[in-house]
Amino acid sequence: MSTWLRLNRHKMNRPLRRRIKGAEVTVFLSPYDVPEAVRGGVDMSTGRFTIQFKYLGCSEDPDEPLDAEAEDGPVVLRVGRNSHRLYRIELDTESLGVDRVEIRVLKAVDDAIDDLSKRRQRPPNRGRYDVTRQALVERGHDLVRELVGGV
Numbered sequence: 001m002s003t004w005l006r007l008n009r010h011k012m013n014r015p016l017r018r019r020i021k022g023a024e025v026t027v028f029l030s031p032y033d034v035p036e037a038v039r040g041g042v043d044m045s046t047g048r049f050t051i052q053f054k055y056l057g058c059s060e061d062p063d064e065p066l067d068a069e070a071e072d073g074p075v076v077l078r079v080g081r082n083s084h085r086l087y088r089i090e091l092d093t094e095s096l097g098v099d100r101v102e103i104r105v106l107k108a109v110d111d112a113i114d115d116l117s118k119r120r121q122r123p124p125n126r127g128r129y130d131v132t133r134q135a136l137v138e139r140g141h142d143l144v145r146e147l148v149g150g151v
Helices: 098-119 123-150
Strands: 016-020 023-027 035-042 049-055 066-069 075-080 086-091
Touching (some): 035 123, 049 123, 066 098, 075 098, 086 098, 086 123
Antiparallel strands (some): 049 086, 075 086
């Protein structure tokens, strides 16, 4: 696994305007739901390229069990059972085709996160997945470099 790449958590946690009980309010995600770092590398036990997110107050490994989303496809998302945070993205690089990794892998990840966001409709969860998608936009090229070098 590569070293952790720091993320600009303040830039990613943008204010959202919402109307709550008739009042216009500005809301932010909890700082605990915004990843502070991301890294990627080949998981030797599965042979899949794995992207991991690290959150405030958490060690490298999550403190909670992880549930798998879309386990039958080339992109598997590992989500915290209690927190609903996106902790890991596992990629089957063979089926995605590493020759066009930048386009195909990042598109597949984006589509998988979008599907997850739609399945978990509660607004707090949707924001969590949007911010992890934004982390990939910020550091995706660095992670792709790890993938090309590691496969």
